[in-house]
Amino acid sequence: MSTYRDRLAALRRTMAENRYDGFVVPLTDEHMSEYVGRYAQRLAWLTGFEGSAASAVVLTGEAGIFVDGRYTLQVRDQVDGTLYEYVGLPGVQIADWLEAKAGPGQRIGFDPWLHTRSWMDATKRRLAVKGADLVSVAGNLVDLVWTDRPAPSAEPFEVHGEALAGQTSAEKRTEIARWLGEKKADCVVVAALDSVAWLFNVRGRDVSRTPVALAFAIVSADGKAQLFTAPAKITPEVAAHLGPDVALLPPEAFVDTLRALGAAGKTVAADPATCVAAIFQALETGGARIVEARDPCILAKAIKNPVEIAGTRAAHVRDGAALSRFLGWFDHEAPKGTLDELAAAAKLEDFRRESNLLKDLSFDTISGAGPNGAIVHYRVSPETNRKVEPDSIFLLDSGGQYLDGTTDVTRTMIVGTPTAEMKDRFTRVLKGHIALAAARFPAGTRGSQLDVLARQFLWQAGLDYAHGTGHGVGSFLSVHEGPQRIVASGGGDEPLAAGMILSNEPGYYKTGAYGIRIENLVLVVPVEVEGAEQPMLAFETLTLAPIDLRLVDTDLLSDAERTWLNTYHARVRDTLTPLLPEDARGWLTEATRAL
Structure with missing residues (x-):
């Protein structure tokens, strides 16, 4: 698939095989990041757009690419206008466009690991007006056709010690524990990559130009934490830095851990702006009581x-x-x-x-x-x-x-x-x-x-x-x-x-x-x-x-x-x-x- 036209055609074939009439392709990752690793650059691979904010929607017979005023010129230079309609944000939102285009019985797919729950709920309501449905896709459809997609970075974490951070990770987690007490919650999910880096005083090389490492975290009301990341990313130095109060688990354990929180009757805080829809779905499946609150790292980090x-x-x-x-x-x-x-x-x-x-x-x-x-x-x-x-x-x-x-x-x-x-x-x-x-x-x-x-x-x-x-x-x-x-x-x-x-x-x-x-x-x-x-x-x-x-x-x-x-x-x-x-x-x- 050497051309963007070929890639778009391949995605449409995959949509048809899986009975989808449309698919939404945002420019983000599982952490709602602005800048993403090479493995997550689906929009760039599909359309050619290389800016830092955009989304595309592919339907059976047409497609649109959505950008704000910063990118009105760039999108025309990089994206073929015969393949994609240029749509200006915030004047026309994806939900507006889909509501105008979708018909009764149509199924519009989306990856719940790349969208917020609020976006999912709002778009689902708008499509329902037309008798169409927004459907959660278990595997990203772009990944099925991006045959040479890079693997996520395996670069190790790097310690960013107190001499540079000005505060230990344990001190930061103590503040979060106090915050959890105020919220009457047992734990909080930390999904934003820069929040994870700041909280544990670590940095990484998983995203070009931004020194973060791919990981999720759950911090409990006792100040202890679970860090979900690839084991190869944790060197002995990093493990010693994190200490015994940070349990290290592989990424595959994250969803099961979220579900188990509900089974244990836990109250879980999660930020609807940085925790994707899939995180909320896992918590809800397990029966957790969810407290929606802003990531407690964000203001402290700022x-x-x-x-x-x-x-x-x-x-x-x-x-x-x-x-x-x-x-x-x-x-x-x-x-x-x-x-x-x-x-x-x-x-x-x-x-x-x-x-x-x-x-x-x-x-x-x-x-x-x-x-x-x-x-x-x-x-x-x-x-x-x-x-x-x-x-x-x-x-x-x-x-x-x-x-x-x-x-x-x-x-x-x-x-x-x-x-x-x-x-x-x-x-x-x-x-x-x-x-x-x-x-x-x-x-x-x-x-x-x-x-x-x-x-x-x-x-x-x-x-x-x-x-x-x-x-x-x-x-x-x-x-x-x-x-x-x-x-x-x-x-x-x-x-x-x-x-x-x-x-x-x-x-x-x-x-x-x-x-x-x-x-x-x-x-x-x-x-x-x-x-x-x-x-x-x-x-x-x-x-x-x-x-x-x-x-x-x-x-x-x-x-x-x-x-x-x-x-x-x-x-x-x-x-x-x-x-x-x-x-x-x-x-x-x-x-x-x-x-």
Whole structure:
């Protein structure tokens, strides 16, 4: 099956053989992960789409692929429009599409290990209106036709000790035991991979760019736990680190253990957002009493402790020095006309690796020249690789995974002379970035309440961007971490708390021309405000790298904005200059000059 057309036809034959009129193919795994291991990349294998958020629905005579505004351009580049209808989220949901397409008596299959129970229930109700049925499939239909599907990674766990984590696993499990007492539950299922990694102070190499290991866990009210993972992944060092209070079981024992909890009359807490439908089905089959509650690791993981905060500050200084060296190199090389996107991404990775402390990139570098920069989550390939042309904008979104922290930074650079429009758009994005970075807000403020600060100057010109303004970031974990977000709607309702790390990344994208994004990571910190009548919070900018002053229209900046930018650049210069080789220091001095 060398083509996507062949693969789609093979899936339809399998659907017919098993009496299904449709099948849903999401981009996730058994842990509801955003980034998945190679074994779980069913959507990419079937359709060619390589973004981080999408789903497909295959019916007997038609198919649709569902993406949000970040991927409206990318999906058209990667997915054949003669095979799949492009459907925009959130305007049209899968249930909407299926309800419109399905007929009486039709059976739409889904894999209960790849969907939440709420999605299953809601979609089942919508199909019932048409007399159709959503049917749980015992074995994923894509797996039946993906004959050379990779096996799940067998890489061993790695210990992430207290010196980096700032807290022992036993201490974390004690807090979860206290939480279980409050919920009057006997145990909790932990399914999210980054939660498992954080809880047991382990990391892994099972997912590209995200240092997690494939495992499920059940934590009991006495602080003991069961960890379900392949035995080959547990080395003697890891077993000693986990200790006698963590029982190790193979993945095959997970479902039977869930069923046995019900038979034993246990009350089990499970997160409906991270525990898939199959987990709830197993608990219900056994007769367990289920308490639906958010994974207790999520908020605790998001609020970094002092050791993690110190680590991420150190990681950002190290990463900023590497990025600044790259930016100086780029300024020298790009005007020659021979540099392309792949070479730029590779060179930046080389600079990061020179520290010998980089464990991995935190995501595939977005290296977008000219019009490719307008594709929000662009992924460069040999087929799409562009040269960096004169008088054009280059967008570079990148990050590193270090043992002490995770980085994510976007810089937008001009090669040659910018147009007045480029400078106007860049400066409006910068003004929004500064407004958010300089914000002070009462404790309890939600990210959704701050999102407008970053968009206001674009809105004044009738412009906007189709992505959130900020996402949470882990500590040597996922570059996209919840529950904190800065977004107008659909997930920005978590109150921000001191210790959370988020991105600040407004942008502007002109289809077919260029993209602009300015992204720094920020730490939520307490702040003293004279005369304040309630606790106040602010953002400390963690990222250290120059912002391209050649794209700034200084006439659009207020005095306060100019002061912010000059102060930020002085901090970048003072912090990074001692870490740079002599030939890069002069460039940094010029790049961070005061306006």
